[in-house]
Amino acid sequence: MEKHQKNDAANGKILFYLSENFLYPKDFDALLYTSQLLQAEAIKYGVEHWRRNLGRCMGSLYWQLNDCWPVASWSSMDYYGRWKALHYFAKKFYDPILLSLEEGGEDVKIYVTNDQLQPIHCRISWRLRDHQSQILQEGSVTERIDALTAKSCQSLDFSEILTEERKRDCYLEAILYIDDTYYSDASVIFTKPKHFEFLNPELEVKVSENEEQFVMEVNASAYTKYVELLLEQDGPLSDNYFDLSANEPKTVTIDKHSMSAPATVEQITKGLKVRSIYHITQD
Numbered sequence: 182m183e184k185h186q187k188n189d190a191a192n193g194k195i196l197f198y199l200s201e202n203f204l205y206p207k208d209f210d211a212l213l214y215t216s217q218l219l220q221a222e223a224i225k226y227g228v229e230h231w232r233r234n235l236g237r238c239m240g241s242l243y244w245q246l247n248d249c250w251p252v253a254s255w256s257s258m259d260y261y262g263r264w265k266a267l268h269y270f271a272k273k274f275y276d277p278i279l280l281s282l283e284e285g286g287e288d289v290k291i292y293v294t295n296d297q298l299q300p301i302h303c304r305i306s307w308r309l310r311d312h313q314s315q316i317l318q319e320g321s322v323t324e325r326i327d328a329l330t331a332k333s334c335q336s337l338d339f340s341e342i343l344t345e346e347r348k349r350d351c352y353l354e355a356i357l358y359i360d361d362t363y364y365s366d367a368s369v370i371f372t373k374p375k376h377f378e379f380l381n382p383e384l385e386v387k388v389s390e391n392e393e394q395f396v397m398e399v400n401a402s403a404y405t406k407y408v409e410l411l412l413e414q415d416g417p418l419s420d421n422y423f424d425l426s427a428n429e430p431k432t433v434t435i436d437k438h439s440m441s442a443p444a445t446v447e448q449i450t451k452g453l454k455v456r457s458i459y460h461i462t463q464d
Contacts, residue, residue: 217266229281235331266422280357287340294331312350314427400430405457413452415441
């Protein structure tokens with residue numbers, strides 16, 4: 182690991198910032214997973230802030246895309262072209278239409294950034310939930326977002342609910358609909374991940390197929406973050422490292438033609454690994 186780390190101090194920096202935000206990983210594999218989350222969240226935090234300030238900031242680039250050898254680095258794709266957590270995050274935070282949540286200590290501002298050349302009409306539904314995904318408050322707002330505009334659509338104040346203790350088991354979920362069709366979603370917690378009381382999500386995945394794709398339906402029994410699906414056959418998934426509310430299944434697909442090797446539903450099911458933030462420390 183040290184031979185493949187060009188910055189002599191970098192492994193220590195990774196571990197320092199990891200310990201600032203996450204629980205200590207249980208083993209080396211969990212450490213690699215958690216370090217990807219740290220990288221992805223750091224760049225997402227910056228890019229979403231800059232995109233909320235469209236006009237003052239007109240673009241951003243991150244270093245780096247890929248690697249010329251197997252190594253620990255800033256890349257979002259590894260030497261073999263496999264997508265790290267950052268690359269899946271970048272697919273979302275660089276989407277021309279971005280839903281983002283600016284979280285304060287006890288409040289959240291909901292933004293939509295529209296980098297398209299035409300306006301959009303959207304509806305945003307939001308829910309304040311506990312870690313079992315029970316709804317504590319909910320609401321919605323309808324907005325027109327002009328072309329090349331970032332707009333603060335709603336400011337939410339949860340100071341009456343979010344005591345210091347409740348910050349450890351509550352999250353806000355927002356869903357963006359454009360012309361009444363689902364477009365994207367986002368969630369935010371009110372404390373560092375290491376302080377949040379994540380429950381065992383008891384993740385389950387059902388695998389099926391159609392002519393062009395394998396289809397994975399992922400379900401959780403409690404709120405969890407950074408759900409990772411790992412297949413033995415390499416290839417980009419439609420989504421990965423996503424958040425999931427309880428009993429609200431998410432469908433993830435992979436195109437058969439993009440996979441490194443052919444497979445059957447049985448082979449995908451047998452070789453599939455799934456984990457989330459809960460599994461950084463737990464089996």
